[in-house]
Every structure is written in C-alpha cells, then in structure tokens.
Amino acid sequence: MPRLTLLFWQLMVAVVALSLWQFFATVPVFGRMLLPPFFFSTPVDVASQIYKWFATGVIWKHLMITLWESVLAFVIGSVGGVLVGFWFARQPRVAAVFDPYVKMMNALPRVVLAPIFALWLGLGIWSKVALGVTLVFFIVFFNVYQGVKEVSTTVLDNGRMLGMSERQLTRHVYWPSALSWMFSSLHTAVGFAVVGAVVGEYLGSAAGLGYLIQQAEGVFDVGAVFAGMFVLSAFVILIDFGVTLVERRLLVWRPAPVARD
Amino acid sequence: MADTAEPVAVALDNATVAFRVAGDRVYTAVERASLSVAHGEFVAIVGPTGCGKSTLLNVAAGLLKPAAGAVRIFDQPLTGLNRDAGYLFQADALFPWKTAIDNVAIGLEIKGAPRAMALERAQGWLTSVGLGAFGNRYPHMLSGGQRKRVGLAQVLIRDPKILLMDEPFGPLDAQTRQIMGNLLLELWTADRKAVLFVTHDLEEAIALADRVVIMSAGPGARIIGDWKVALPRPRDISEVRMEKQFHELHREIWSVLKDEVMKGYAQSSLAAEAS
Ligand SMILES: Nc1ncnc2c1ncn2[C@@H]1O[C@H](COP(=O)(O)OP(=O)(O)OP(=O)(O)O)[C@@H](O)[C@H]1O
Numbered sequence: 001m002p003r004l005t006l007l008f009w010q011l012m013v014a015v016v017a018l019s020l021w022q023f024f025a026t027v028p029v030f031g032r033m034l035l036p037p038f039f040f041s042t043p044v045d046v047a048s049q050i051y052k053w054f055a056t057g058v059i060w061k062h063l064m065i066t067l068w069e070s071v072l073a074f075v076i077g078s079v080g081g082v083l084v085g086f087w088f089a090r091q092p093r094v095a096a097v098f099d100p101y102v103k104m105m106n107a108l109p110r111v112v113l114a115p116i117f118a119l120w121l122g123l124g125i126w127s128k129v130a131l132g133v134t135l136v137f138f139i140v141f142f143n144v145y146q147g148v149k150e151v152s153t154t155v156l157d158n159g160r161m162l163g164m165s166e167r168q169l170t171r172h173v174y175w176p177s178a179l180s181w182m183f184s185s186l187h188t189a190v191g192f193a194v195v196g197a198v199v200g201e202y203l204g205s206a207a208g209l210g211y212l213i214q215q216a217e218g219v220f221d222v223g224a225v226f227a228g229m230f231v232l233s234a235f236v237i238l239i240d241f242g243v244t245l246v247e248r249r250l251l252v253w254r255p256a257p258v259a260r261d
Numbered sequence: 262m263a264d265t266a267e268p269v270a271v272a273l274d275n276a277t278v279a280f281r282v283a284g285d286r287v288y289t290a291v292e293r294a295s296l297s298v299a300h301g302e303f304v305a306i307v308g309p310t311g312c313g314k315s316t317l318l319n320v321a322a323g324l325l326k327p328a329a330g331a332v333r334i335f336d337q338p339l340t341g342l343n344r345d346a347g348y349l350f351q352a353d354a355l356f357p358w359k360t361a362i363d364n365v366a367i368g369l370e371i372k373g374a375p376r377a378m379a380l381e382r383a384q385g386w387l388t389s390v391g392l393g394a395f396g397n398r399y400p401h402m403l404s405g406g407q408r409k410r411v412g413l414a415q416v417l418i419r420d421p422k423i424l425l426m427d428e429p430f431g432p433l434d435a436q437t438r439q440i441m442g443n444l445l446l447e448l449w450t451a452d453r454k455a456v457l458f459v460t461h462d463l464e465e466a467i468a469l470a471d472r473v474v475i476m477s478a479g480p481g482a483r484i485i486g487d488w489k490v491a492l493p494r495p496r497d498i499s500e501v502r503m504e505k506q507f508h509e510l511h512r513e514i515w516s517v518l519k520d521e522v523m524k525g526y527a528q529s530s531l532a533a534e535a536s
C-alpha cells in the first residue's frame with residue numbers, strides 16, 4: 001500500500017472510532033444512552049481536557065517528571081543488565097550459582113515491590129525509578145546473556161584463528177553480538193521503563209502522568225482519565241520513534257531487526 | 262610421501278577423531294588418518310559428504326583435538342591453536358557487524374597495525390579478490406560467493422604460512438569458480454604457502470593441486486588414496502581440463518572415489534531413516 005493511502009486508512013480508523021464514541025455518548029438510541037458520558041466521557045470532553053492541560057501548561061511538569069523517571073530507569077536498568085548479563089555469560093560458574101535467584105526475582109510480579117520502594121526511597125522520583133529498573137534490568141539482562149551465549153561458534157573460531165586474544169574476542173565478537181541483542185529488546189525495555197514510572201506514580205506520588213490519572217479517578221473524572229491515557233500513549237509512541245531512529249543508526253549491519261522480548 | 266628436503270608444514274599421524282553423540286554413544290568420524298603437506302605444497306582432499314573433511318581441517322587448525330594420534334606443524338607437536346594457519350571456514354564466518362573492509366583489516370589491526378595502514382592493505386586485498394568497490398558493504402549485503410572472497414582476503418592479509426580452505430568455492434557458479442581458482446593459483450604461485458584444500462569437486466582438485474587425497478566414507482573414515490598430479494605449472498584451470506593426462510588421472514581417481522561416494526550416500530540415508 002502506498003504511504004499516503006496507508007496513512008489515510010489509519011486516520012479513518014481513528015475518525016470512525018471517535019465518531020462512534022461521540023455518537024453513542026451523546027445521542028440516545030431507542031431512548032437509552034449506550035455510552036453514558038459519566039462512565040465513558042466523550043471525545044470532545046477528552047480533547048478539551050487535553051487542550052486545557054497544554055494551554056495552561058500544567059501537563060508539562062507531569063510529563064517531564066514521568067520522562068525523567070523513565071529515562072533514569074531505562075539507563076540504570078540497561079547498564080546494569082548489560083554488565084551483569086555480560087559477566088554471567090562469560091563466567092558460567094557465577095551464572096550457575098545465581099541462576100535460581102535470578103529466576104525467582106524475575107518471576108516476582110514487580111508491582112508488589114512498589115510499596116517497599118516507596119517505603120525505602122520515599123514518594124519522590126527514586127521509588128519510581130527503582131520500580132522501572134527492576135523491569136528494564138531483567139529484559140536487557142536476559143537478552144545480553146543470550147546474545148553472548150549464542151555467538152556463532154564459527155565466527156568465534158574465526159576470531160581465534162585470526163589471532164584474537166580473549167580481550168579482543170570480547171571487544172570484536174561478544175560485545176557487538178550482545179549489543180545487537182540488547183537493541184532488539186530496546187523497544188520492550190523502553191516500554192517497561194515507562195510502565196514502571198507510571199505505575200509507581202499511580203500507587204503513590206505527587207506528580208507525573210500516573211499521578212494525574214490517579215487523581216482523576218479519585219474524583220470519577222472519566223474524561224481526565226482518558227485524557228491522561230491519550231497523552232501517555234502519545235508520549236510512549238514518541239519515545240518509541242526515537243528508539244527506532246537510534247536503532248537504525250546503530251544496527252545498520254543487520255538485514256532486518258528481529259524483535260524479541 | 263613428504264619431501265625430505267622441504268620441512269613438513271602439516272603432518273597428521275594416525276589421527277582419530279571421535280564425537281560424543283546423544284548421551285553415551287560415540288561416533289568415530291575419522292580413524293587413523295595420516296596425511297602430510299610439505300612446505301609450499303598444494304594438497305586437495307576429496308571425499309564423500311560427511312566423511313570428515315572439515316573435521317580433518319579442524320584438527321590441523323588446532324580447533325579439535327584428536328582422540329588419538331599426533332599432529333605436527335613444522336615438525337613441532339601442535340598444542341592449542343595452530344598459529345601458522347589461516348582458516349577459510351566452510352560456514353559463514355565473517356563478522357556480521359563489520360563492513361567487508363573492516364572484516365579484512367581486522368586481521369592486521371589485532372596484531373597492532375595502525376588502522377590507516379590496515380585499511381589500505383585491506384583495500385588492496387579486496388581489490389585482488391575482485392571486490393574493490395564493495396568495501397563498505399556489510400556481509401548480509403553480499404552474495405554467498407562474495408562473502409567467500411571477503412573471507413579469502415581476510416585470511417590472506419595475515420600472510421599465514423599454512424592455508425586451510427574448506428570448500429571455498431562451494432557456493433560459486435562454474436565461471437566464477439574458474440576465475441577464483443586461477444586467482445588462488447596466481448596468489449599461491451607468487452608466495453608458496455602450504456595449502457590444504459577441501460572440495461567435493463574432483464576436477465577442481467586435480468586442476469589446482471600438487472596432490473589429491475581421497476577419504477573413505479565414514480564412520481571411521483581414513484585416507485584411502487594419494488595421487489601426485491604431475492600437470493605442469495603454471496596452470497590455467499579451464500585449459501588444464503583439456504589435457505589427456507588430466508582425463509587419465511580423473512578416471513583413475515574416480516574409479517576409487519565412486520564406490521566411496523555411493524557408500525557415503527547409502528550411510529547417510531540409512532542414518533536419516535534410523536533417526
Ligand atoms: N560436533 C559434532 N558432533 C557429532 N558429530 C559430528 C560433529 N561434527 C561432525 N560430526 C560428524 O562427523 C562426520 C564428519 O563431519 P565433517 O563435517 O567433517 O564432514 P565433511 O566431510 O566436511 O562433510 P561435507 O562435505 O558435507 O562438508 C559427519 O558424519 C558428522 O555428522
């Protein structure tokens with residue numbers, strides 16, 4: 001499909017969905033409102049709420065906080081995941097010792113940690129960052145671990161035959177392979193960094209998109225809840241787009257990135 | 262067989278290689294194989310598929326330790342990797358995250374050569390394998406044959422004394438095979454290395470080599486024949502095939518090889534049925 005046609009149909013889906021929503025929320029069908037505005041709000045209300053947030057500028061503070069938390073969670077989690085993943089893959093004995101604990105920690109639903117982090121780190125940004133880190137870390141960790149483990153033995157033998165020392169193998173073979181796997185998990189990792197931040201805010205904070213949504217729910221302002229969700233989605237799409245750009249630059253050597261999570 | 266005057270570059274003495282397969286079962290791929298390549302000699306190994314040709318090269322490279330028997334490189338017992346050898350693998354072995362030119366230059370860079378110089382030499386090698394204009398492509402943007410040629414440049418830039426080549430022209434079409442064959446001979450004539458060249462193409466083996474060695478079908482494959490190729494050098498791959506001597510030698514070797522190929526085929530289809 002040509003790009004413009006595609007864009008047209010993509011827009012049509014939004015237009016139809018929003019029109020149906022607006023219609024059933026404002027026009028009674030057989031004397032009954034199918035989508036009572038109290039529970040479902042209306043697209044117009046949601047849009048005006050979003051407009052108000054941006055016009056008054058209150059949204060920026062919350063956006064920046066959420067962005068900052070996500071970025072910190074992403075960076076700390078990724079760096080930790082890369083280092084530990086690399087270390088474990090190159091030291092099978094260490095990996096074997098820690099294996100059950102890694103599995104245990106990964107199996108734990110991370111949301112239950114949120115109150116503990118709030119207790120330890122307070123209601124500021126760091127408890128949210130910590131929650132995001134626990135999510136991002138494991139994704140990156142497993143991918144890097146896998147990436148180092150699954151280097152083609154032929155490529156490895158080739159490196160050895162070309163005279164590479166262990167250090168040179170690390171630099172020219174293990175490292176690029178690990179990074180490529182890390183990048184294939186980047187989209188998922190960024191998504192989880194945002195999830196960590198928003199869920200953390202939702203469960204207890206004084207700022208951020210999660211906080212905004214939670215406040216709106218507290219007063220049954222469904223319009224603002226939806227508005228928060230839309231802003232959040234747009235926010236994630238923008239970040240994801242940025243990740244795609246970085247990925248394209250760094251993974252030029254690959255035929256087509258294979259997504260893994 | 263080995264010339265006493267020349268040092269023996271590679272000598273396998275009754276090498277036996279066994280693999281552990283599925284639990285406790287052991288598959289003896291190669292049994293008591295003896296083979297020697299003199300300095301500057303071009304030896305081709307031909308044998309049915311799955312007989313253990315790559316296995317032998319891995320042993321000569323030091324990547325695989327034989328269960329029994331000895332490996333000597335320039336009269337020294339081989340321990341660890343064979344540092345004198347350049348190995349062109351049967352499978353894809355280029356670094357996928359490096360461009361063609363970086364793949365070639367790496368052999369010098371890890372020895373500590375300055376990058377600019379390594380790149381310049383790499384460009385020279387790429388040009389001699391006919392890929393001068395493909396330096397900035399990544400391996401996935403090259404055809405199978407082009408990748409083999411980059412691999413050849415990658416190995417040759419290090420100037421190894423021994424060249425181990427595992428079906429290097431496997432994925433090439435007939436014309437390119439001849440061009441590459443002539444190129445290889447040209448490079449080899451300029452700077453005689455000991456070459457151990459694996460191929461499944463008997464004609465190619467005769468056209469290129471000083472000696473053709475035939476392996477029997479596995480399991481327990483061994484060397485069952487060793488022919489000197491007395492065709493004069495320099496040779497042209499396509500012209501040498503017209504000579505009477507070539508045909509006689511071909512017929513002679515093929516009469517031995519044919520039976521092994523049939524055996525090898527029967528065995529692998531049996532194994533396929535069993536599993
Ligand atoms: N790692 C391994 N584990 C078990 N069996 C192996 C292993 N490597 C090779 N073999 C077996 O050893 C035999 C010889 O393998 P090898 O790769 O040397 O064959 P080849 O002569 O190079 O074949 P081809 O011409 O198809 O490349 C085969 O039967 C193969 O199945």
Ligand SMILES: [Mg+2]
Nearest residue numbers: 314315351427
């Ligand atoms: Mg092989």
